[in-house]
Amino acid sequence: MRAGLDFAVPSQRRRAAELVGGTPPDSRAQASFTRRQLRRAERVEIDGKMVHPQADHGTIHGYKTYECRCTPCSDANSRLVQLQRAASRAALDARAHALRPAAARTPLLLGLRTHPRPAARVRHPLPPGGHTMTMTEPREFRKRPVVIEAMQMPEDADPPASHAVYLWVESNTAGSFEPLAVIEGRKACPASGVSLDPRDGRMIISTLEGLHWVDLGDWVIRGVAGEFYPCKPDIFAATYDAVPA
Numbered sequence: 001m002r003a004g005l006d007f008a009v010p011s012q013r014r015r016a017a018e019l020v021g022g023t024p025p026d027s028r029a030q031a032s033f034t035r036r037q038l039r040r041a042e043r044v045e046i047d048g049k050m051v052h053p054q055a056d057h058g059t060i061h062g063y064k065t066y067e068c069r070c071t072p073c074s075d076a077n078s079r080l081v082q083l084q085r086a087a088s089r090a091a092l093d094a095r096a097h098a099l100r101p102a103a104a105r106t107p108l109l110l111g112l113r114t115h116p117r118p119a120a121r122v123r124h125p126l127p128p129g130g131h132t133m134t135m136t137e138p139r140e141f142r143k144r145p146v147v148i149e150a151m152q153m154p155e156d157a158d159p160p161a162s163h164a165v166y167l168w169v170e171s172n173t174a175g176s177f178e179p180l181a182v183i184e185g186r187k188a189c190p191a192s193g194v195s196l197d198p199r200d201g202r203m204i205i206s207t208l209e210g211l212h213w214v215d216l217g218d219w220v221i222r223g224v225a226g227e228f229y230p231c232k233p234d235i236f237a238a239t240y241d242a243v244p245a
């Protein structure tokens with residue numbers, strides 16, 4: 001009986017849709033909700049983070065659609081948040097800048113304007129397909145290929161190979177930092193840099209989002225903005241193809 005009650009409303013909608021023609025009005029939202037629930041359930045916990053195996057890691061799509069919380073996806077989200085903050089700051093600055101000279105020249109008390117107000121709109125740096133587009137039909141999009149650089153930590157402790165990875169990060173960041181002071185919170189985390197954890201010898205990469213530990217076998221990625229972050233080997237294999245030399 002309960003089930004009958006639960007299904008009463010959707011079946012009425014379906015019936016109405018059959019009579020009028022077309023799909024039930026709530027079917028798309030329902031399908032998207034179901035997909036979301038499925039994707040949440042498909043995530044696996046890796047290093048205490050919920051990771052979706054099929055997510056396009058390192059993208060905002062991976063973070064939002066697949067709710068993947070791996071380091072590359074979380075970093076992509078942090079970068080987007082930073083971009084959005086920078087864009088709204090720029091928009092505010094542009095508006096303040098546009099208003100200042102106008103205010104100086106215009107007899108505001110009389111409500112008169114000697115010049116038309118300059119356009120102060122700053123375009124939002126969202127990719128096409130971002131939520132600012134108005135659409136009535138789905139369109140197809142292809143993700144732009146992004147080329148990153150990467151080096152893999154050796155699977156087992158191999159000092160020359162791991163040293164090469166360390167030197168690569170060191171020479172492209174603020175360099176080495178004293179690890180314990182940062183790990184123990186006595187010093188602020190540098191915006192970029194590299195160090196070794198004296199407790200277990202793991203490499204540590206410092207980023208704007210905090211410290212990232214690199215395990216043996218992990219890949220170290222240098223992203224499009226020159227930022228470094230580690231990536232698990234299975235995720236790396238599923239996400240990247242080598243660019244032919």
Ligand SMILES: [Zn+2]
Binds near residue numbers: 056
């Ligand atoms: Zn991910």
